[in-house]
Amino acid sequence: MKNPTIFLVFAAFVLAASFQPASAEGGNLLIKNGTILTVTQGIIAKGDILILNGIIRQIGENINPPAGVKVIEASGKFVLPGIIDSHTHIALAGTNEGSEAITPEADVGAVINADDTAILTALSGGVTMAHTMHGSANPIGGPNVVLKMKWGKPSEDLVVTEALRTLKFALGENVKQSSRTILPGGPPPRYPQTRMGVNAIMRREFLRAQNYMAAWDRYNKLKASKIPPKILLPPRRDLRLEVLADLLRGKMVARCHDYQATEALEFIGLAKEFGFKIAAFEHAWEAYKIADELAGEKIGISVFADSWAYKMEAAEGIAYDAGYCAKKGVLVSINSDSGERIRRLFNDASKTMKYGGLSENEALSLITINPAIQLGVDRIVGSLEVGKQADIAIFNEHPMSAYARCDMTIIDGDAYFDRAALLREREEAAKKAEVAKKGGRP
Amino acid sequence: MPKSARPLIMLTILALGALAWTSPADVGPTYAIRNAKIVPVAGPVVEKGILIIRDGLIESVGPSDKIAIPEDAEVIEAAGMAAYPGLISAHTHLLLEEPAAPAGGAQQVPSITLPGAAQPNTPAGTPDVLAFGLLKPKKSTLDSFLRAGFTTVLVAPNRGIIQGQSVVVDLNGEDPEPMVVKNPAALHINFTTNRGGYPSSLMGTIAYIRQSFLDAEGYALAQAVYAKNLKGMKRPVFNPFLEALRPYVRDKKPVVFQCNNVEDIKRALKIVDEFKLNAMLSHVNEAWRDASVLKKTPIPLLVTLDFRPPSGSLFVNQGEDLRKKAEAEIYPANPSNLAKEGIAFALTTFGLNDGSTALKNIQSAIKAGLSPEQALRALTIQPAQYLGLAAQLGSLEPGKIANVILAKGEIFDEKTQIDKVFVDGILWKF
Numbered sequence: 099m100k101n102p103t104i105f106l107v108f109a110a111f112v113l114a115a116s117f118q119p120a121s122a123e124g125g126n127l128l129i130k131n132g133t134i135l136t137v138t139q140g141i142i143a144k145g146d147i148l149i150l151n152g153i154i155r156q157i158g159e160n161i162n163p164p165a166g167v168k169v170i171e172a173s174g175k176f177v178l179p180g181i182i183d184s185h186t187h188i189a190l191a192g193t194n195e196g197s198e199a200i201t202p203e204a205d206v207g208a209v210i211n212a213d214d215t216a217i218l219t220a221l222s223g224g225v226t227m228a229h230t231m232h233g234s235a236n237p238i239g240g241p242n243v244v245l246k247m248k249w250g251k252p253s254e255d256l257v258v259t260e261a262l263r264t265l266k267f268a269l270g271e272n273v274k275q276s277s278r279t280i281l282p283g284g285p286p287p288r289y290p291q292t293r294m295g296v297n298a299i300m301r302r303e304f305l306r307a308q309n310y311m312a313a314w315d316r317y318n319k320l321k322a323s324k325i326p327p328k329i330l331l332p333p334r335r336d337l338r339l340e341v342l343a344d345l346l347r348g349k350m351v352a353r354c355h356d357y358q359a360t361e362a363l364e365f366i367g368l369a370k371e372f373g374f375k376i377a378a379f380e381h382a383w384e385a386y387k388i389a390d391e392l393a394g395e396k397i398g399i400s401v402f403a404d405s406w407a408y409k410m411e412a413a414e415g416i417a418y419d420a421g422y423c424a425k426k427g428v429l430v431s432i433n434s435d436s437g438e439r440i441r442r443l444f445n446d447a448s449k450t451m452k453y454g455g456l457s458e459n460e461a462l463s464l465i466t467i468n469p470a471i472q473l474g475v476d477r478i479v480g481s482l483e484v485g486k487q488a489d490i491a492i493f494n495e496h497p498m499s500a501y502a503r504c505d506m507t508i509i510d511g512d513a514y515f516d517r518a519a520l521l522r523e524r525e526e527a528a529k530k531a532e533v534a535k536k537g538g539r540p
Numbered sequence: 541m542p543k544s545a546r547p548l549i550m551l552t553i554l555a556l557g558a559l560a561w562t563s564p565a566d567v568g569p570t571y572a573i574r575n576a577k578i579v580p581v582a583g584p585v586v587e588k589g590i591l592i593i594r595d596g597l598i599e600s601v602g603p604s605d606k607i608a609i610p611e612d613a614e615v616i617e618a619a620g621m622a623a624y625p626g627l628i629s630a631h632t633h634l635l636l637e638e639p640a641a642p643a644g645g646a647q648q649v650p651s652i653t654l655p656g657a658a659q660p661n662t663p664a665g666t667p668d669v670l671a672f673g674l675l676k677p678k679k680s681t682l683d684s685f686l687r688a689g690f691t692t693v694l695v696a697p698n699r700g701i702i703q704g705q706s707v708v709v710d711l712n713g714e715d716p717e718p719m720v721v722k723n724p725a726a727l728h729i730n731f732t733t734n735r736g737g738y739p740s741s742l743m744g745t746i747a748y749i750r751q752s753f754l755d756a757e758g759y760a761l762a763q764a765v766y767a768k769n770l771k772g773m774k775r776p777v778f779n780p781f782l783e784a785l786r787p788y789v790r791d792k793k794p795v796v797f798q799c800n801n802v803e804d805i806k807r808a809l810k811i812v813d814e815f816k817l818n819a820m821l822s823h824v825n826e827a828w829r830d831a832s833v834l835k836k837t838p839i840p841l842l843v844t845l846d847f848r849p850p851s852g853s854l855f856v857n858q859g860e861d862l863r864k865k866a867e868a869e870i871y872p873a874n875p876s877n878l879a880k881e882g883i884a885f886a887l888t889t890f891g892l893n894d895g896s897t898a899l900k901n902i903q904s905a906i907k908a909g910l911s912p913e914q915a916l917r918a919l920t921i922q923p924a925q926y927l928g929l930a931a932q933l934g935s936l937e938p939g940k941i942a943n944v945i946l947a948k949g950e951i952f953d954e955k956t957q958i959d960k961v962f963v964d965g966i967l968w969k970f
Contacts, residue, residue, distance in 0.1 A: 191803065191852070195744035197737055203747035204739070208810075211803060213854040232743075240743060252830075253803060329773050331762055335754045337747050 125152030125488070125511030128163040132172030132492065137179055137459065137466050138481035147177065149488040152510035157484055170513075175505065176496050178462065179481050180226025180489030181443050184400040184469035185353075185380050185433035187231055188216035188440065189245055189256070194233035196276055199288055200303050202265060202341035204240035206232050212253040216437030220247045221515035223441025224491030224504035227258065229473055232266040234355040234380075235276035237296045238303060239266035241341060242353065244473050246489070246509050262474030264377060265345050268355035269296055269365060271411045297364050304372045307342035351377040351474075353400075357411040359384035366395060378472050380433070383415030389426035398429035398472045403446035404453065420464065421454010431469040441504075448498040458498045568595040568965045572609040576618035576946065581625055581920045582935030591623055593942040596965035601936050616946075621959055624916070624951050625936050626691025626943030629889040629898075630923035631796065631822045631842045633698040634685070635709070637676030664734040664748055668784035669704030671695045672723050675716040681893075682711050686961045686968050688895030689951065691943035692721065692933060694888075696728040696796070701745055702752060703728040705784075706796070708927055710943065712963040721941075725927060726794040726820070727785070731804045746807060753815045756785035764790075792818040794928075796842065798890075801850040802826040805834070812839065820926060823890055826850065828877035835881055840926040843878065843918070845901040846891035847871035869908065872901070875918070876909030886923035887915065902952050912952050941965075 127149045134142040134157065148156040148167075163169050187193045191211045195204035210230075220228060227246050232239035244261035273296050277288035290299050313333040320326055344350045352369065356362045356379040369376050378398035379385065383406055385392060385399045392399065399420075406415025416422075424430040432447045434440040447465045450456045456464075470480025478487045491497075492506040507515035571593040578589040578601060590607040592599040600607050609615060674697060685693065691711055697704035705724035712719055729749060733740050739748045759782035766773055787793045795817045797808035805821060812819040821827075822842035827834060834841065847867060849856050855866035878885050887905070889898040902915055924934025932941050942965035949956035961968045 192733075192741035192743055195739060195741040195747075197734075197740040197744065201744060201747075203751065204741060204743040205747070206743055208746045208807060209741075209743045209803070211852070213802075213852070213857075215857065253806065329765060329769055331765060332758070334758055337751050337754070 126150055126164075126167045127488070127508065127511050127513075128161060128167050128169045129172050129177055129490070129492070130161075130169055132175050132177035133496075134482060135176060135178040135459070135462060135497075136482040137462055138483060141459075144173070147482065147488075147490070149490075149508075149511040152488055152512075154482065154484055154486050154488050157482060170492070170506070172492055174494075176493045176502075177482070178224070178491050178493065178497055179466045180479065180491050180507065180509065181224045181465045182431075182469040182473070182475075182480065183220070183225055183228040183434050183440050183443060183465075184378070184431040184472050185231055185435055186228045186437070186440055187233065187435070188220065188228060188437045189214040189230055194235040194276075195240060196233070196235040199236050199273070199277065199290065199299055200238045200338065201236050201240055202238050202345075203337035204232065205243075205341075206230060206240060207243035207257065210243065210245065210253040210256065212251065212256060214437070216440065217247050217249045218515070219437060220440045221249060221507045222504060222517075223443060224493065224497070224507050225440055225443065226489035226491070226507060226509050227470075227473075227475070227479060228440065229261075229264070229353075229469070231264075231353065231380075234266070234268035234272040237268060237273050237290065237299050238342070239268060241265055241350070244475065247507070247514065248509055249514055258473075258475060260475055260478055262377065263344070263350040264353045264473075265341065265350050266355070267300070267352050267365070269293070269361040270355075270357050271409065272355065293361055296361075297368065300365075300368055301371075303342060304346070304368070307339050307346055308372075310336060310339040311343045311346065345374045346372055348373075348375065351375045353378055353380060355380045357381055357383050358414075359387040362388060363391065366391070366397070377474075378429070378431070381412075381435075383412045383419060385428065386416060386419050386422045389423045389428055392423065393427040396429075398431065398468070399423055400431045400433045400469070400472065402435070403432055403449040417449065417453035421450040421456050424450070424456060424460060424464070425454065429468055429471060430464055431472055432464045433469075444493075444497040444502055444504075445500070448500070451498060458496065461498050568593075569967075570594045570599075570610060570613045571616055571962070571965070571967070572613035573616045573618050573623055573944070573946065574604065574609065577622040578936060579622055579624050579916070579951075580936035581916060582937050589623075591936065591944065593944065593962060593965045596942055598936060598938055598940050598942045598944070600938050616960070618946055621946045621948055622951065623936065624689070624945050624947065625920045625934060625940075626945055626961070626963065627689045627919040628692040628886075628923040628927075628933060629685075629690055629919075630694050630886050630927055631706075631798075631844075631888040631890045632693045632695055633890075634681055634693055634893075635677045635695050636671065636674045636698065664700050664737065664739060664745075665702035665752060665781065666697070666700055666704050667702045667727060667752075667788075668780050669697050669699075670707065670724060671697045671704060672707040672716065672720065675707070675709070675719070677711075677714045677716065677719070679714060682714070683970055685889075685895040685898070686711055686963070687958055687970065688899040689945045689947070689958050689961070690889070690895060690898070691945070691961060691963045694725055694927065696726075701730055701732055701734065701739070701748060702785075703730055708929065710941070710964050712966065712968075718964075721932070722927065722929060724793075726796045727788045728796050728798065729808075730798040731800060731807060746811070749811060750814065752781075752785060753789060753811070753817075756782050756789045757815070759783070760786045760790045788817065789815060792816075794818050794820055796820045796822050798823045799827075801853065802829040805830045809833065809837065809839070822888065824885075825871055825874050826853070827883075827885070828874050828881075831878065831881045831883060834878075834883050841878070841883065841885040842888045842890070842923070842926070843875055843885045844888050844890040844892075845898050845905065846889075847874070847901060847904065848891070868904075872904040873908040875905045875915070879910055879914050884922065885918055886926055887918040888923070899952075903954055906952055912950065915952055 129147045134145045146161040191209040195201040231242040242264045244258040245256040277291045376397045382399040404417040443465045447461045450461045467480040470476040488511040490508040495502040505517045573591040578586040591601045694708045696706035708722040708725045709719035739745045762776040799805045820840040849866045856863045921934035924930045944962040946960040
């Protein structure tokens with residue numbers, strides 16, 4: 099920023115868009131006297147959490163603040179793990195490489211947009227982490243990325259490198275419809291236009307990936323042999339096939355957009371045939387029909403709470419999908435798939451208490467520890483435990499209450515959203531603007 | 541024939557050959573600019589000096605009492621005026637007339653398009669397109685930039701992702717050939733998408749660029765191995781797309797990435813690092829937001845004087861007041877913010893279609909904190925160095941190309957007017 103004056107004027111205009119976290123305390127905080135919902139280790143009715151260097155160091159009662167550590171008074175409030183959205187598309191410059199059906203080279207991690215105000219929206223709903231994904235226009239989309247909602251930080255600081263590498267797949271209508279020419283003069287029709295075509299093109303690509311791996315194995319073997327051939331050129335390096343090869347080698351896991359039970363079972367068949375792992379089906383409106391199969395294969399689902407039947411292939415969705423599958427032992431998460439609903443994930447999760455009979459803690463798990471397990475980050479986040487990263491939300495009420503509201507969102511021990519501070523700032527800016535209007539100097 | 545006569549004949553033939561290049565008609569005029577304040581950029585300012593131009597080059601320059609005015613010189617009285625080297629804009633799309641249909645040449649990297657995939661309406665990559673072949677200079681454009689003091693511009697092709705190769709020209713007329721200073725100058729890449737074809741998204745574009753360089757590396761390797769095994773090896777299939785990229789991966793000729801926002805800079809740096817390219821980053825009007833990264837790299841920056849914020853910027857999607865502020869104050873401070881961080885850069889007129897806007901924007905950058913000296917260097921010696929033309933351009937020194945401007949006052953003052961412009965040693969007639 100050029101000079102302090104400009105910064106002040108600027109701050110007055112962009113209340114929401116402060117460049118720094120609401121309170122950067124270098125990752126040191128003591129949260130006192132809150133009701134602590136650890137998710138994995140029960141509830142502490144009135145307790146403290148000590149955070150040093152962004153890590154939870156102590157959870158208990160009557161913890162004294164070390165010198166220089168800021169104290170956040172949370173009496174009467176609920177302290178929970180930062181909410182994790184297992185499926186969204188925020189903070190990206192572009193969602194689909196829709197020109198072709200098979201695009202595993204198109205990596206959303208390459209097009210992160212840390213300026214997206216949806217990050218702020220997410221923070222206002224207690225969300226600290228999101229799995230931001232390639233769209234569902236293609237049978238094989240591209241690699242996804244897991245981000246922390248560190249508003250104001252450079253994009254590379256948002257990336258969660260500890261997370262599983264995931265690859266987006268999609269089945270059904272989105273893929274089929276994306277292959278049609280809708281407007282005259284639009285792109286020519288694309289293969290595949292049927293569900294059987296979707297399965298077939300995936301098989302074709304996996305076979306190509308197997309050939310690719312074999313070609314490289316042959317080359318490496320020859321190169322390492324005692325008397326390598328005089329003329330030996332490496333095979334073409336193909337970014338598209340390299341990603342698929344990584345999936346087949348187990349270095350990545352599949353996340354597959356799916357509505358109908360039948361196509362999910364077919365995809366599970368492909369995974370078995372080619373030996374790759376499916377971490378979760380996305381949306382999975384008919385998962386309740388195949389809950390036993392999913393639980394048996396240890397495949398999770400990431401679903402909406404109750405907004406089914408918005409298109410024909412979602413017609414057999416039911417509000418009990420998430421709750422029923424969770425009771426059947428399927429690893430379930432509730433997702434937003436949106437830059438707006440992302441701030442109301444706690445409302446959506448709570449619906450599983452009515453539809454499916456989950457307990458408060460089970461419902462809260464659907465947006466904390468469960469998505470953390472799906473993303474392979476449960477070692478570092480997803481619950482309030484000593485040693486985990488201090489991604490924490492503070493609510494006025496129990497988050498599964500209809501009256502719940504997020505008051506503060508903390509990532510790595512720094513507050514990135516502070517409702518009270520923002521409201522104060524907004525009032526002050528309004529006053530300044532009023533003075534300026536009357537011709538005075540702010 | 542006596543033995544001793546032979547060298548003489550050889551000499552005569554050589555002399556005749558040389559004459560073909562410098563026939564009397566090609567000899568440019570001689571000028572003596574006197575009583576001017578001379579700002580050579582490469583050395584100290586001469587308060588009252590003489591600058592001699594002969595046949596397109598600067599013959600001598602120095603204080604009035606040290607330089608003799610040649611008898612054959614046309615004397616230009618320049619009391620009250622200041623002489624500067626002509627300004628250089630190291631990235632433009634000026635002077636191009638492109639065919640309605642995109643230029644021919646290679647289409648995409650062939651093997652990246654699968655059967656059944658959408659066929660692109662326009663090629664995403666045309667590395668074999670030369671901007672030189674598309675030059676169509678117009679007097680009005682030349683006048684507009686010469687009036688602002690620009691005598692040299694880099695012209696790059698402006699279509700597609702891998703756009704083609706640029707040319708550096710002196711603005712000395714409407715005939716392309718005598719204008720050329722360097723061709724090709726660089727390969728140009730833009731982080732854009734291909735409407736109606738692959739790649740239609742930015743992530744696809746990044747993959748496309750990487751795959752193209754990977755294929756170029758593979759192609760260069762195959763050609764190199766073939767060169768050593770001409771007997772006994774089947775020749776690699778010729779590919780004009782990859783052939784055009786080969787000098788940029790093999791010989792490390794310069795590659796310019798057009799970085800339209802803060803994230804594009806990081807995207808470019810990753811690709812540069814992956815393929816060890818000899819790169820320059822252009823546009824970069826959000827470079828100040830990446831200062832901590834850019835400080836650590838020696839990669840040249842070609843910073844645009846176009847201060848319009850990129851679409852989707854944090855500063856444009858939160859209300860009209862902030863957008864105006866961004867355009868008037870925040871973005872014009874980009875050059876001065878870089879200067880404060882000790883980051884070197886050249887300024888360009890990229891995105892601007894007339895010289896007066898460029899001049900006005902230089903003044904905005906100075907108002908935002910850039911010193912006039914820094915601005916001058918960033919438009920003369922710095923771009924000359926980045927383009928590999930420091931021996932010929934960028935300062936007023938004997939032997940350099942006589943691109944000289946005479947201004948009535950300090951060059952970037954709002955009231956100053958450019959009085960005379962010499963391009964390749966010839967006084968431009970507006």
